[in-house]
Amino acid sequence: MSKKHQGNENTKNKQLNLFRVDDRGKKMTTNQSLKVSEDEFSLKAGERGPTLMEDFHFREKMTHFDHERIPERVVHARGFAAHGEFQVYESMRKYTKAKFLQDPTVKTPVFVRFSTVVGSRGSAETVRDVRGFATKFYTEEGNYDLVGNNIPVFFIQDAIKFPDLVHAIKPEPHNEIPQAASAHDTFWDFVANNQETAHMVMWLMSDRAIPRSFRMMEGFGVHTFRLVNEQGEAFFAKFHWKPKLGTHSLVWDEAQKIAGDDPDFHRRDLWENIEKGNYPEFELGVQIIREEDEFMFDFDILDATKIWPEEIVPVHLIGKMTLNRNVDNVFAETEQVAFHPGHVVPGIDFTNDPLLQGRLFSYTDTQLIRLGGPNFHEIPINRPVCPFHNNQRDGYHRQTINQGKVSYHRNSLAGNTPTPVPEEEGGFKHYQEKVEGRKIRSRSESFKDHFSQATLFWNSMTKPEKEHIIDAFSFELGMVKSESVRQQVVDMFAHVSLPLATTVAKNIGVRAPKGGGSHVTTSSPALSQEYTKKSAATRKVAVIITDGFNGSEVGFVLNELVKRGMQPEIISESLGKIQGSDGTLLEVNYTFLTADSVIFDAVYVVRGSSKHKKFNKDAGLFIYEAFSHYKPIGATHEGKQWLESNEMGQSPGVVMADNLNLFVEEFTKSVAHHRFWER
Ligand code: HDE
Secondary structure, three states: OOHHHOOOOOHHHHHHHOOOOOOOOOOOEOOOOOEOOOOOOOOEOOOOOOEOOOOHHHHHHHHHHHOOOOOOOOOOOOEEEEEEEEEEOOOOOOOOOOHHHOOOOOOEEEEEEEEEOOOOOOOOOOOOOOEEEEEEEEEEOEEEEEEEEOOOOOOOOOHHHHHHHHHHHOOEOOOOEOOOOOOOHHHHHHHHHOHHHHHHHHHHOOHHHOEOOHHHOOEEOOOOEEEEOOOOOEEEEEEEEEEOOOOOEOOHHHHHHHHHHOOOHHHHHHHHHHHOOOOOEEEEEEEEEEHHHOOOOOOOOOOOOOOOOOOOOOOEEEEEEEEEEEOOOOHHHHHOOOOOOOOOOOOEEOOOOHHHHHHHHHHHHHHHHHOOOOOHHHOHHHOOOOOOOOOOOOOOOOOOOOOOOOOOOOOOOOOOOOOOOOHHHOOOOOOOOOOOOOOOOOOOHHHOOOOHHHHHHHHOOOHHHHHHHHHHHHHHHHOOOOHHHHHHHHHHHOOOOHHHHHHHHHHOOOOOOOOOOOOOOOOOHHHOHHHOOOOOOOOEEEEEEOOOOOHHHHHHHHHHHHHOOOEEEEEEOOOEEEEOOOOOEEEEOEEOOOOOHHHOOEEEEEEOOOOOHHHHHHHHHHHHHHHHOOOOEEEOHHHHHHHHOOHHHHOOOEEEOOOHHHHHHHHHHHHHHOOOOOO
C-alpha cells in the first residue's frame, strides 16, 4: 500500500488497492507483458525506409492512444472528485432503516464529484452555472447515490423537458458559441417560454451560481424522497449538505477574471486543501414531512421547482462527511464514476416527483454509451464494497468470471440460487404506495404557481445580494441579441418583482413591464448567504512585500495568521528570496506576473523599505483590484503609510494598527467577514 493510502484503510480504499498499479521503477512491457527493448523508433525497412506492418509494438501503442477518449457527460462534463467518509451523529431509526444511518460509530466510505453543468470537459470552472454535488456512499447494503446540486430547485417540473432545457442552455448548435454560459438567446428564449424556470433562474442569477469554492457551497438532493423505517412507516424527506466553512461566493467581475487566470480554480482549491490536510466537511441535513401532512403546504411537495422553507420545515443535521483523500487517477475515478439517483438502499425510496421519475431512466442509459456497455458497475470506482450476485451475464468488458452453468432463475441445478432475499432479511421492497389514475399527459394544477417562491427568494436577499441579481440579469440579457426575447423575460420577471424587472428593463433597453407585481411579502432568511457561517480558516492571503521589511515583526504576523488557519502566500517582483532589514529571508511564492489578486481572499500589505518603482506600480494595481472586489485588506509598517495616503485607508474592511497583536485580531475578523459591500 502506498504512503498516500496508509492509515486510510476503509473498505472502499482496500478494494481500490487491488486495482492500483505503480509503474515507477518497473521494466517496460507491452500490454501482453512482453519486455520492450526499444520505445523510440518504429520498426522500418532500412533506416530511411517505410514502417513495417509487423511492428506490433507500434500498433499497440498507437491504437491504445487513438482510443483514449470516451464521450464526455452530456451535462456535468467538467468535474472534480475526492474520497472521504460519512458518519451519522445518532441513529435515524425512527425514520429509516438504512443501515448506514443507524450507528454513529460506523464510517461509510464516500466518493464525491463536484461539477459545473453546461461547459464541456475543458471549460473554466468559475462560470455562472449550477454546480453538481454527487455523493456515492459505499454502504454495507450496496451503493447509495445522492446525486444533487448546489441549488435546491430545478428549471423544469417534468423530465420530458430535460433535453429541451439542455439544448437551450448549451452552446448554440450553428456556431457552438458560447461555451459554458447561459448568457445567450436560446437559453433566455427557453426561460421566457417555460415559466416554471422562474424560481431556479433567480438562484442562477444570484451569487449561488459563482461559488468561492466547492468546499463552501451547499448541496441539495432537490427532489422529495421517501424514508421508510423498520415498521414500514414512510416519511417525505429532502436532503441538504451544509458546508462547515459556510456558503460563500465570488463577485462576478472576479469570477470572469479567474476563468482566464486559472480555469482550474475550483479543482485546484479542493485538491490543494485536501493535500494540506484541510479536509472539507459537510453536514448532512434532512427535512421531514409526515405522510399525513402531504397537502398542508401552499406548494406541492412533488414539485421540484419548490423548496420547503427551512423556517417552516426545519433542517435536522444528522451526520457529517469529511473529504480526506484525493484520487490517484482522474480518468479512472472521477471520469469513470457512474452516479444514478436510482441507486438506493432499503429505507430510502422514491416519490412520484415527475422529474425524479425521469431521472431514474436517464442515468443508466447515459452510462451505457459513456462507459461503453452494461458492465460499468465492475469498474473499480463503481464497485459496491459488498459482493453482487445475479444472473446477468456477458456484455462488453465483462470482468467477473461467473462459474457454473446456471444463469437463470428459477432453477433446480443450483438449488435455485442466487436466491431473492425477503424484506425482513434486507431485500429491497418498493414502498407500497397506492396509485390510481387515468393515463394522461398533463400538469397537475398544484404545480402551476411558478412565481411565489421566486418572489420569496428575492424578498430574502440582502441589498447587495439584490444588486448582484440585477447586475446578473442585466449582463445575461445584455448578451441576448433578440429584443423580443429580452422583452419577454422582463415581462415574465415582473411577476417575481416589479422593481427588479423595471431596473433590468432600463439596463437592457426594453420597455418597462406593463403589468406584474407580486403579493408575496414573506421572506426566508435561510436563503441569504449573509447569515451563513463565517470563518477565516483556509482563506488565502496575498502578502505584498519586498526587500527591507521588518523581519521579526512580519514573521510574527505571518505566524499568527497561519495559527488561525489562514494561508499566507508571499508576492513580490521576482521569485527567489527577499531580505528583511535584519537579514531575515523570505521565499517568494508568486510574482505579480504569476498571480492576480482575484485568486486570493485577502491582502496583507507590508511593502518594505525598498523604493522600486515597478514594485509600487504592480502592488498598487493588485491592492486596488482586491479593494474593488470588497476584499479585506490589512497593512502594517510601510504598507500602512501607503494605504493611509489614499482613499482606501478610511474604508471598511481595511485594517491597520500599530499594535501587532491587535492587528492580527482585527485582520482575522475581517478575513472571516469575507466581503465589505458597504465600500
Ligand atoms: Fe442530472 N444527469 N438529470 N440532474 N445530474 C446527469 O448523468 C438528468 C438533474 C446531476 O458527477 C447525466 O452520468 C435528467 C437534477 C448531477 O457524474 C444524465 C434530469 C439534479 C450529475 C442526467 C436531470 C441533477 C448529473 C449526465 C431531469 C440535481 C453529474 C451524465 C429529469 C438533483 C453526476 C451522467 C456526476 C448528470 C440526466 C436533472 C444532478 C444525462 C434527465 C434535478 C450532479 O443522465
